[in-house]
Ligand code: SF4
């Protein structure tokens with residue numbers, strides 16, 4: 353197996369064993385890399401292997417549908433009036449972009465490889481940034497980063513204000529109106545909904561299982577393991593195929609790392625981009641910006657208080673419902 357953290361190795365021993373393999377198999381790794389490289393779980397996606405079958409997209413929906421929104425209609429009047437309704441509940445079968453009901457989709461790129469026109473397919477979902485602006489800048493503390501690097505949005509706390517979407521370099525979180533806490537406490541204000549995105553199947557990982565999209569892939573496109581190992585594997589693969597890496601440094605580094613046989617600038621031109629269709633262009637480190645850092649420092653304590661208040665509110669509400 354060498355330095356590979358294969359699907360089988362992950363399944364057999366879970367994250368703890370995978371992390372152990374990483375530390376043991378890379379001499380000096382602990383001293384050479386930051387703490388995130390040891391504790392955060394990353395995935396490597398080998399674009400050249402993907403056949404665009406969509407099994408990963410189907411598996412994501414099957415596994416995570418229970419987390420999808422179930423909005424109450426009619427929606428309360430939006431205030432201010434310019435606040436837009438974002439309703440995907442009648443379009444749950446849309447799979448050609450990210451939506452609150454579709455956390456993974458397949459992008460297509462027609463590119464020239466050695467003089468031959470080749471169709472590449474690229475699974476896209478949250479990049480799971482090492483230092484995620486969506487988490488650091490959420491005013492309500494609804495977006496969280498787990499110790500293993502996974503970022504997720506707590507639907508019990510989120511008010512749908514879309515700050516996470518605004519600060520995300522890839523426009524990942526998507527809003528659904530008519531669901532969540534705002535209905536009870538601020539029916540006409542706040543963000544009018546909840547934000548949704550890939551949570552990297554955090555609950556499956558906690559149970560020692562693979563994320564559904566990785567498990568379902570017939571081509572083993574994805575590999576999961578400690579970030580230090582995944583970055584090493586990405587470089588090895590890139591050397592082998594004379595390819596390119598995306599995610600090692602973008603937005604300061606992400607835990608979704610792509611290797612492509614063609615430059616990402618070329619892929620970015622070839623893919624369809626827009627709302628819910630993330631780019632593959634350069635992305636500078638948003639959290640390194642002095643203003644952003646200052647904003648995060650101001651928000652952190654407020655978010656903590658807001659999250660605590662909302663938890664108490666939720667607890668009280670549920671207790672009343674049970675009584
Ligand atoms: S299941 Fe695997 S091969 Fe099929 S689209 Fe997804 S990543 Fe590509």
Ligand code: SF4
Pocket residue numbers: 478479480481484485486487503516519520521522523524525549
């Ligand atoms: S890609 Fe966007 S939503 Fe995902 S962790 Fe990074 S900032 Fe957050």
Ligand code: SF4
Pocket residue numbers: 411412413415416455456477549550551552553563564565566
């Ligand atoms: S990791 Fe889980 S939630 Fe994220 S895209 Fe894959 S199956 Fe969906």
